[in-house]
Amino acid sequence: MKHKRSPLAPKKPAVLKPVRGVQLATLATGLRYVGRDDLLLVTMPRGTSVAGVFTQSSAAAAPVGWCRLLLKDKKARALLVNAGNANAATGKAGLALLEESVRAVALETGCNPAEVFIASTGIIGRPLPKKALANFVPAIAKKLKPDAANWAKAARAIMTTDTFAKMVSRKVSIGGKNVTLSAFGKGSGMIAPNMATLLAFVFTDAAVDAKALQAMMDVSADKSFNSITVDGDTSTNDTLLVFATGGAGNEKIIRSDSKDGRVFAKALEEVLIELALLVVRDGEGAQKLVTIDVTGAVNDKAARVHALTIANSPLVKTAIAGEDANWGRLLMAAGRSGEKLNLKKFKVAIGGFTICKNGGQIKNYDETPVAKHMKGRDIHIALDVGMGKGKARVWTCDLTHGYIDINGSYRS
Amino acid sequence: MKHKRSPLAPKKPAVLKPVRGVQLATLATGLRYVGRDDLLLVTMPRGTSVAGVFTQSSAAAAPVGWCRLLLKDKKARALLVNAGNANAATGKAGLALLEESVRAVALETGCNPAEVFIASTGIIGRPLPKKALANFVPAIAKKLKPDAANWAKAARAIMTTDTFAKMVSRKVSIGGKNVTLSAFGKGSGMIAPNMATLLAFVFTDAAVDAKALQAMMDVSADKSFNSITVDGDTSTNDTLLVFATGGAGNEKIIRSDSKDGRVFAKALEEVLIELALLVVRDGEGAQKLVTIDVTGAVNDKAARVHALTIANSPLVKTAIAGEDANWGRLLMAAGRSGEKLNLKKFKVAIGGFTICKNGGQIKNYDETPVAKHMKGRDIHIALDVGMGKGKARVWTCDLTHGYIDINGSYRS
Numbered sequence: 121m122k123h124k125r126s127p128l129a130p131k132k133p134a135v136l137k138p139v140r141g142v143q144l145a146t147l148a149t150g151l152r153y154v155g156r157d158d159l160l161l162v163t164m165p166r167g168t169s170v171a172g173v174f175t176q177s178s179a180a181a182a183p184v185g186w187c188r189l190l191l192k193d194k195k196a197r198a199l200l201v202n203a204g205n206a207n208a209a210t211g212k213a214g215l216a217l218l219e220e221s222v223r224a225v226a227l228e229t230g231c232n233p234a235e236v237f238i239a240s241t242g243i244i245g246r247p248l249p250k251k252a253l254a255n256f257v258p259a260i261a262k263k264l265k266p267d268a269a270n271w272a273k274a275a276r277a278i279m280t281t282d283t284f285a286k287m288v289s290r291k292v293s294i295g296g297k298n299v300t301l302s303a304f305g306k307g308s309g310m311i312a313p314n315m316a317t318l319l320a321f322v323f324t325d326a327a328v329d330a331k332a333l334q335a336m337m338d339v340s341a342d343k344s345f346n347s348i349t350v351d352g353d354t355s356t357n358d359t360l361l362v363f364a365t366g367g368a369g370n371e372k373i374i375r376s377d378s379k380d381g382r383v384f385a386k387a388l389e390e391v392l393i394e395l396a397l398l399v400v401r402d403g404e405g406a407q408k409l410v411t412i413d414v415t416g417a418v419n420d421k422a423a424r425v426h427a428l429t430i431a432n433s434p435l436v437k438t439a440i441a442g443e444d445a446n447w448g449r450l451l452m453a454a455g456r457s458g459e460k461l462n463l464k465k466f467k468v469a470i471g472g473f474t475i476c477k478n479g480g481q482i483k484n485y486d487e488t489p490v491a492k493h494m495k496g497r498d499i500h501i502a503l504d505v506g507m508g509k510g511k512a513r514v515w516t517c518d519l520t521h522g523y524i525d526i527n528g529s530y531r532s
Numbered sequence: 533m534k535h536k537r538s539p540l541a542p543k544k545p546a547v548l549k550p551v552r553g554v555q556l557a558t559l560a561t562g563l564r565y566v567g568r569d570d571l572l573l574v575t576m577p578r579g580t581s582v583a584g585v586f587t588q589s590s591a592a593a594a595p596v597g598w599c600r601l602l603l604k605d606k607k608a609r610a611l612l613v614n615a616g617n618a619n620a621a622t623g624k625a626g627l628a629l630l631e632e633s634v635r636a637v638a639l640e641t642g643c644n645p646a647e648v649f650i651a652s653t654g655i656i657g658r659p660l661p662k663k664a665l666a667n668f669v670p671a672i673a674k675k676l677k678p679d680a681a682n683w684a685k686a687a688r689a690i691m692t693t694d695t696f697a698k699m700v701s702r703k704v705s706i707g708g709k710n711v712t713l714s715a716f717g718k719g720s721g722m723i724a725p726n727m728a729t730l731l732a733f734v735f736t737d738a739a740v741d742a743k744a745l746q747a748m749m750d751v752s753a754d755k756s757f758n759s760i761t762v763d764g765d766t767s768t769n770d771t772l773l774v775f776a777t778g779g780a781g782n783e784k785i786i787r788s789d790s791k792d793g794r795v796f797a798k799a800l801e802e803v804l805i806e807l808a809l810l811v812v813r814d815g816e817g818a819q820k821l822v823t824i825d826v827t828g829a830v831n832d833k834a835a836r837v838h839a840l841t842i843a844n845s846p847l848v849k850t851a852i853a854g855e856d857a858n859w860g861r862l863l864m865a866a867g868r869s870g871e872k873l874n875l876k877k878f879k880v881a882i883g884g885f886t887i888c889k890n891g892g893q894i895k896n897y898d899e900t901p902v903a904k905h906m907k908g909r910d911i912h913i914a915l916d917v918g919m920g921k922g923k924a925r926v927w928t929c930d931l932t933h934g935y936i937d938i939n940g941s942y943r944s
Contacts, residue, residue, distance in 0.1 A: 179867025179875055209863045209878070211892025244860025247893055434846070434931075435939055442940025448656025451621045455591025463591055466621070480623025481659055519846075521933050527847055528854025 128401035128409050128497060128517070129284040136271035136302045137289045140325040140367030141165040144270040145263035146277035149256050151249075152204030152242060157277040159253065161260045162199040163229050164323075168365045169330035170196035170237070171337040173345075175358035181208030182218045183238040184359060190234060194330030196363050197231035201319065202253055203278050203306070204242040206357045217248055224257035239319050239359045241280055241306060275304035278319055281526055282308045286320075286398040292387045294380050297370040299326040303391050305360075307399040308526075320345065320360045320395055326384055327366035328373045335376045336385040337362055344392035347424075347514045348400050349431045362388065400515045405522025408440055410499045410515065414454075416467075417510035422459040424512035426505060429457035437519035443494040445487060447475050450503060465506025472500065540813035540821050540909060540929070541696040548683035548714045549701045552737040552779030553577040556682040557675035558689035561668050563661075564616030564654060569689040571665065573672045574611040575641050576735075580777045581742035582608035582649070583749040585757075587770035593620030594630045595650040599771060602646055606742030608775050609643035613731065614665055615690050615718070616654040618769045629660055636669035651731050651771045653692055653718060687716035690731055693938055694720045698732075698810040704799045706792050709782040711738040715803050717772075719811040720938075732757065732772045732807055738796055739778035740785045747788045748797040749774055756804035759836075759926045760812050761843045774800065812927045817934020820852055822911045822927065826866075828879075829922035834871040836924035838917060841869035849931035855906040857899060859887050862915060877918025884912065 142164055146157035172191050174184050190196075200221055207214045218238055226233040275285035290301045307318025328336075337360070345360060366372070373381045401409055412431055417423035430436055433453040439446040447468045454461055468476040471493025475485060493499070499518075554576055558569035584603050586596050602608075612633055619626045630650055638645040675682075687697035702713045719730025740748075749772070757772060778784070785793045813821055824843055829835035842848055845865040851858040859880045866873055880888040883905025887897060905911070911930075 177864070177867035178869075178871075178873050179863050179878075206860070209860055209875070209888065209892060211876075211890060213892065243858075244864055245888065245893055246860070434935070438936050438939035441936060444940065446655075448618070448621055448658070451591050452589070452656055455589035457590075459590075461590050463621070464623075466591075476621065476657060478623060480621060480625065481657055519936065521936050523846070524850050524853060524931065524933050524936065527850035528856065 125283045126402045126406055128406055133285065134287045134289050136268060136275065136287045136304065137291065137300050138266050138268055138271060139300050139302050139323045139365065141365040142323050143264040143266050144274045145260045145265065146270070146273045147256055147260040147263065149202070149253070151252055157273060158203045159256055159260055160201040160274050160277045161225065161257070161264065162274070163264055164197055164363055164365050165367065166197065168196045168363050169194055169328060169333055170361060170363050171330060171334035172359065172361045173337060173341045179209065181206050181240060181357045182210065182214045183207055183240045184357060186218055187237050187239070187359060187361070190237060193234055195235050196237055197235035198225050198229050199237045199239070199321065199361070200225050200253070201239045201278050203280050205240060205246055205248050206242045206244045207240040207248065208357055209245040210247055213247055217250070217252060220251055220254040221257065224254040228257050228261040237361060239357070241278065241319050241357050271302060278304070278306045280306060280308070281404055282306050282402050284402060286395060286402065288391045288394045288398070290387050290391050292383055294326060294368070294383055295370045297368045299324060299368045299370060299384070301387055301391050303395050305395050305399065308402045308404050318345070318358055318399055322362040322388065322391060323365070324362070325365050325367035326373065327368065327370050328364040328384060332373055332376045332381060333362060333364055336381070336388055340385065340389040340392045343389060344396040348396045349428060349514065349516050397515060400517050403517035404526045405520040406517030407520055408497055408499050408518045410440060410501065410517060411513065412516065413502045413511070413513050414505065415502070415511045416504035416506050416508060418460060418508045419510040420512055421510070423510040424514065425459045426454045426457045426503065427512045427514040429453050430501070430503070431514050431516035434519055437516070440494070440499055441518035441520045445470055445475070445490045445494050450501065454503060454505060460507055462506035467504040467506070469502040470494070470500065537695045538814045538818055540818055545697065546699045546701050548680060548687065548699045548716065549703065549712050550678050550680055550683060551712050551714050551735040551777065553777040554735050555676040555678050556686045557672045557677065558682070558685045559668055559672040559675065563664055569685060570615045571668055571672055572613040572686050572689045573637065573669070573676065574686065575676055576609055576775055576777050577779065578609065580608045580775050581606055581740060581745055582773060582775050583742060583746035584771065584773045585749060585753045591621065593618050593652060593769045594622065594626045595619055595652045596769060596771060598630055598634070599649050599651070599773070602649060605646055607647050608649055609647035610637050610641050611649045611651070611733065611773070612637050612665070613651045613690050615692050617652060617658055617660050618654045618656045619652040619660065620769055621657040622659055625659055629662070629664060632663055632666040633669065636666040640669050640673040649773060651769070653690065653731050653769055683714060690718045692718060692720070693816055694718050694814050696814060698807060698814065700803045700806045700810070702799050702803055704795055706738060706780070706795055707782045709780045711736060711780045711782060711796070713799055713803050715807050717807050717811065720814045720816050730757070730770055730811055734774040734800065734803060736774070736776050737779035738776050738785065739780065739782050740776040740796060744785055744788045744793060745774060745776055748793070748800055752797065752801040752804045755801060756808040760808045761840060761926065761928050809927060812929050815929035816938045817932040817936070818929030819932055820909055820911050820930045822852060822913065822929060823925065824928065825914045825923070825925050826917065827914070827923045828916035828918050828920060830872060830920045831922040832924055833922070835922040836926065837871045838866045838869045838915070839924045839926040841865050842913070843926050843928035846931055849928070852906070852911055853930040853932045857882055857887070857902045857906050862913065866915060866917060872919055874918035879916040879918070881914040882906070882912065
């Protein structure tokens with residue numbers, strides 16, 4: 121079942137700039153999809169450092185466990201990604217399959233198996249045929265190229281219910297050297313901020329120490345992928361990896377708070393936020409991108425809980441889908457979040473128009489401009505819960521018939 | 533907007549048996565609905581004891597605060613309920629309105645204002661005209677009657693998006709006396725187990741001490757209304773009240789663990805579970821009633837968290853709507869619940885058919901009987917998370933286009 125391109129997709133997709141030392145190839149395995157590439161292999165030069173953030177699910181898939189293990193060494197030479205089958209809840213057979221794939225990639229690319237990262241996305245719990253992926257490794261390895269065309273193909277090959285490929289590219293100057301960051305990701309449903317809710321890969325030619333890279337990644341992930349939600353469902357396979365090849369020739373960044381570290385961290389954060397927003401823009405069935413700002417909470421953490429409860433509320437999301445400025449549901453959701461609010465000081469604004477303050481609707485409230493805002497593609501909601509100075513921003517999308525269509529028939 | 537009667541509604545609705553001493557009246561105020569009663573007044577004899585459980589929302593509506601206050605005295609003489617406006621987030625004006633209503637009922641029925649319970653349901657945050665409800669009290673008081681016909685009208689008058697009236701009646705013998713319990717409730721969306729997620733009222737002529745009544749209520753509420761969910765959204769107005777008039781003439785039940793206490797507690801629990809299930813059966817857009825049993829958790833509380841996470845997962849609920857036995861999503865939801873599971877011992881059965889054990893799909897799995905079960909109205913899901921002996925049962929419904937239709941246009 122193919123779904124229409126999201127109306128929130130960027131009019132003009134970004135072009136991924138090649139990153140020195142990175143080669144990519146894609147292949148159609150036919151294991152689930154017909155007539156499209158669904159396997160991706162990426163190789164990177166010796167000395168590439170890596171950092172990652174993963175799903176917090178206690179039912180994490182086999183590839184997630186493998187990547188976590190590899191992060192102890194912080195070295196990467198290859199990444200193999202398949203779309204269509206998550207290799208989750210697949211027991212010992214799933215683990216054997218993973219090991220076969222790793223061995224095949226190591227053999228074919230001449231690297232250590234402990235430098236081969238694996239990520240999978242697709243149906244959970246469906247067994248894969250034996251050697252399903254390993255068998256394709258020799259063929260895909262022959263196609264490896266550094267070209268921009270292969271970068272674009274890579275972004276498409278990892279899609280499942282995504283309606284457009286998600287790509288972000290940036291150039292920054294670090295210590296007088298030109299540094300490139302190119303990233304792609306997939307994700308559309310089963311998106312919740314319990315890290316990292318999808319697959320996303322960032323490649324850069326900056327030279328960055330793996331420890332500093334991980335520290336920058338943790339901070340940026342919180343502001344990006346940990347601040348988005350489509351349906352509150354956390355996947356078993358969420359994987360966010362950043363690879364730094366060092367090909368740019370800058371002096372290696374050892375500390376995230378050095379001058380160069382701050383420049384790189386800022387670029388990384390921008391790339392991750394942009395990529396995360398592309399995921400929300402492709403939220404299953406999404407017709408509107410919703411930004412939720414909560415202020416006045418006891419602290420930032422409480423503000424985030426309020427904001428995410430609103431962002432995950434089916435009643436808030438269906439009201440937005442119906443272009444209904446039903447602000448009472450915002451109060452309902454904030455009220456059930458488990459975090460405190462002051463009913464006498466509560467404020468609500470939609471699209472910049474104040475609707476409620478001091479706990480009740482303002483006098484002579486005119487819904488006209490708010491109703492107009494609700495008809496747009498970009499919805500802005502601001503709440504002040506009247507308790508303190510904590511604040512948070514999260515992003516979500518509306519809940520529409522499209523979500524039901526897509527998810528009632530995903531396996532068929 | 534009127535919605536079609538839920539296909540899960542009972543073929544033959546229960547008939548509410550009158551309860552000695554209880555009189556009821558309904559009236560059409562025209563404040564929100566046209567051509568239907570939307571105001572309910574109930575009076576009870578002197579000496580009626582009362583117990584209650586309420587929403588845990590920190591944005592609880594004015595009537596909830598009022599009822600909580602009254603429960604300190606544990607005496608009830610009247611109950612006024614309106615449908616269409618929740619009197620929530622209405623600030624000082626909402627409080628004034630409530631006080632006017634209470635005074636009007638006390639005056640009209642000759643009781644103490646501290647014995648007048650109030651409940652409201654409907655749109656949150658919309659101001660009501662001044663004296664909106666108080667003005668109707670003299671007229672509605674004139675219509676008070678103990679007849680069965682008025683009981684049925686009462687159940688209908690408190691409906692909002694409900695597609696059928698929810699009524700449960702029981703007779704039990706306590707100490708040789710015939711005791712009646714008659715209950716009605718409303719609720720369809722904004723249903724989550726954070727107590728009590730809707731309006732529900734139980735009336736009985738049993739003589740029960742208010743303290744014992746509250747103790748029995750707390751236990752029964754956990755097994756009924758705290759074990760259901762439609763959308764995970766907790767309302768600002770949830771109110772569950774039980775009134776015991778004492779008209780049956782039984783020796784007053786002082787302890788919930790006495791012989792009579794146990795008989796009454798069992799009847800109360802049965803009534804509340806049946807009423808709670810009627811709410812799920814009328815879940816907005818529901819096409820299927822889903823029972824979820826979780827076993828093998830660290831403890832009962834953990835089992836409940838697993839079960840409710842599954843019950844609230846949009847991906848699980850849309851799969852059920854699509855009649856898709858996508859059991860991987862059950863694992864996903866249990867995995868993200870925050871409670872532990874043992875991936876190597878995880879078991880899943882749907883409709884009594886084992887699909888997964890030891891963390892993976894069973895050999896030679898035949899989906900045919902499971903697919904057949906998924907096409908029915910009653911879906912049964914069983915998970916064993918392989919950690920211990922904790923267990924829990926919760927109920928939910930599927931997530932369909934109907935939910936979106938109803939909630940995208942609720943205020944219009």
